[in-house]
Amino acid sequence: KQEVTQIPAALSVPEGENLVLNCSFTDSAIYNLQWFRQDPGKGLTSLLLIQSSQREQTSGRLNASLDKSSGRSTLYIAASQPGDSATYLCAFRGSNYQLIWGAGTKLIIKP
Amino acid sequence: DVKVTQSSRYLVKRTGEKVFLECVQDMDHENMFWYRQDPGLGLRLIYFSYDVKMKEKGDIPEGYSVSREKKERFSLILESASTNQTSMYLCASSQGVSGELFFGEGSRLTVL
Numbered sequence: 001k002q003e004v005t006q007i008p009a010a011l012s013v014p015e016g017e018n019l020v021l022n023c024s025f026t027d028s029a030i031y032n033l034q035w036f037r038q039d040p041g042k043g044l045t046s047l048l049l050i051q052s053s054q055r056e057q058t059s060g061r062l063n064a065s066l067d068k069s070s071g072r073s074t075l076y077i078a079a080s081q082p083g084d085s086a087t088y089l090c091a092f093r094g095s096n097y098q099l100i101w102g103a104g105t106k107l108i109i110k111p
Numbered sequence: 112d113v114k115v116t117q118s119s120r121y122l123v124k125r126t127g128e129k130v131f132l133e134c135v136q137d138m139d140h141e142n143m144f145w146y147r148q149d150p151g152l153g154l155r156l157i158y159f160s161y162d163v164k165m166k167e168k169g170d171i172p173e174g175y176s177v178s179r180e181k182k183e184r185f186s187l188i189l190e191s192a193s194t195n196q197t198s199m200y201l202c203a204s205s206q207g208v209s210g211e212l213f214f215g216e217g218s219r220l221t222v223l
Contacts, residue, residue, distance in 0.1 A: 044203075089154075
C-alpha cells in the first residue's frame with residue numbers, strides 16, 4: 001500500500017532561515033507530486049506541481065525537488081518570513097492517478 | 112488565476128436536516144472533487160466527477176451524494192445530516208486526470 005510520510009510533523013524556526021520540508025513515498029511509480037500550503041481554517045493553496053520527468057520546480061522563494069530513486073521530495077523555502085507560517089502538505093499521484101496525501105508539516109516562523 | 116468558489120464558509124445545521132454544499136469553478140476544468148478534512152485523519156475523498164452528470168465514489172461516500180448538472184458546478188448533498196458529518200469540506204478541480212489540483216476556501220459544517 002502506498003504511503004506518504006511528512007517529517008517533521010511540526011517545525012519552528014526563526015525568521016530569515018532557509019528550511020527544508022520532506023515528503024517520502026513508498027511507490028516509485030510516481031506520476032506527479034504536488035505541494036500545498038494551508039492556513040488555519042482555510043482551503044489548500046497549490047504551491048508547486050512536479051512531474052515525474054522533472055527533477056525540480058521553482059516559484060519565487062520556493063523550490064521543490066523530486067528524487068524518484070530514493071522516494072523523496074523536498075520543499076525548500078528560502079529566507080523564511082512569518083507569512084510562511086502554515087501547514088504544508090504533499091500529495092503523491094501514482095500511475096493509477098489516485099492521490100495519496102501526507103499528513104502535513106506545521107511550520108511556524110518566529111519573528 | 113483559477114478560482115474555485117464554495118458558496119458557504121460556515122454552516123450550522125441540525126441532525127436530520129438536508130444540507131447542500133455548492134462549488135463552482137471558473138476554469139472549465141473537467142474534474143471536480145469533494146474532500147472532507149478532520150484532525151488526525153487528514154484529507155479523505157468523498158466523491159469525484161470526470162464529466163457532467165458523471166460521478167464516482169471516493170473513499171468515504173456513505174451518507175453523501177453529489178450532483179453535477181453543469182460542468183462548472185459540483186454539489187455535495189447530505190440527505191440527513193448527522194453529528195459525525197461535522198467537518199471541514201473542501202472542493203477541488205483539475206484539468207485532466209493528473210492535472211494540478213486547485214481548492215476552494217472550504218466550508219466548515221457543524222451538525223448539532
